[in-house]
Amino acid sequence: MRPMTSQRDPQMLPFMKMHGLGNDFVVVDSRAAQLEITTAMARGIAHRRFGLGFDQLAIISNARPDSDADAHLTFYNADGSTSAACGNATRCIARHLIDETGKTALHLTTDRGDLRAQEAGHGLTAVNMGPPQLDWNEIPLAEEMDTLELPIEGGPTATGMGNPHCTFFVEDADVIPLEEFGPRYEHHPLYPQRTNVQIAHLVGPDHLRMRVWERGVGITLASGSSSCATAVAAARKGLTGRKVRIDLDGGTLWIDWREDGVWMTGETMHVASGSFTRQFLESLGQ
Template sequence: MRPMDTRVETPLAFMKMHGLGNDFVVVDARARALALTENQIMAIAHRQKGVGFDQLAVITLGKKGSNANAHLTFYNADGSTSAACGNATRCIARHLINESGAESLTLTTDRGTLVAREAGNGLVSVNMGHPQLRWEEVPLAHEMETLELPIEGAPTATGMGNPHCTFFVEDVDSVDLEAFGAAHEYHPLYPERTNVQIAQIVGENHIRMRVWERGVGTTLASGSSSCATAVAAARRGLTGREVQIDLDGGTLWINWAEDGVWMTGETEHVMSGSFTPEFLERHK
């Protein structure tokens, strides 16, 4: 019997997008079955030999019975999966809103069902759902209060479909984020690793934040990290529930409302292109 031919025969189209410099490769697989391997994802993520991204997002058709416009799946640069990616969700929502002409739409992710809407002036809002505040939801390794963890600096743990660890400091720019983030991503209290934020209160309902993303490293922005930081600041009485967050790549506005955590900000579709069959075949 002849072996099955698994060669990639046709180019694979993609879009390069970013939200405040948090950059993504987006593949629309609504009309094409797609199964990228971990090796292919890491090859695409390479910033010299591939395209480069903080996360890769795959758009597929909404699941039957969900009434969703599309389903989104996210991958980190190391090939691991993530249930949530706020800025990528906003970027894709902008693409789908432009495509359909709708003012709002519904997306499903491994995090759950998310609503996105046109916010005017080039902005897009996404409801990232309710924060996960109990230790087993984040998740943490064992039962404890999540407001102040028994880690030096007493950070706050929050789940937004992915785990977060938020440190409030006097000066975010004085922290060596490369060393600090790497040291805490694999903390034993976080069995699934964690995103790490360092945040500084710079005014009333105004936060300056820097981000270390699980499976990626330092990034210019992170939507889910911004949501987690806003929730942590409100829980600790440092701000109200509606805040401005200034990241290295720009500004997001977060509103922890009764129906979930709304995130609003800019997006940009940088380019469209395609991966050659030779590239995909080589890195299977």
């Protein structure tokens, strides 16, 4: 990871380690000096033995000069690929910026578009992940079809939340071998950009249990965009209303599909702050 200016010594390049319900992130603040990120660098930092480890790497940058946004966020998966959206990372960064600025509401930009975040009280942070993408070409799928029930065994629902999702509703999500099930559908030919895979079952009225396989990552303890997609799919299928509780392996998120977008509320954790060493950065070719 190489600063494009000389304002930072790479020996002291700082990072924050955060998680949202066990969905963990390395966050680098590049507002003071623009950073150049490569696939190899993202993979190196993501390695849980030779690097630091993360589900996603998130970069905080300055918003465009013509924007009134508080910051711009960029996301990388553990395999080095990029993602336009990452709900839990957005919540974690929003909490950091709320604490930093004293604001109770934020305007953030991402490749997904403009997102709003706000203080939700009791240590919770809420983010509006924007309207769901329900048309086949927006998700995107490989060909035109009804996104409510795909021509795949189990009739999953396709949803876009700035990244593609494939949601299966089953009798018991906990008995599905996700380590086999997830990669089978991540690379399904209907999804040209691969997909996140969710399996969920109804616990009670407006209450779901969900497990997640993230594209480019694997099994995760939680996923914000997957939770939003699952809530939207459940409401479209008439399984729930538009405001639901979702229990994940790492904890609980509350999703509210409103007219202005899909709001996600939950806990965040700033675990530690540190700096990448020169030796480590040089091992990545920097």
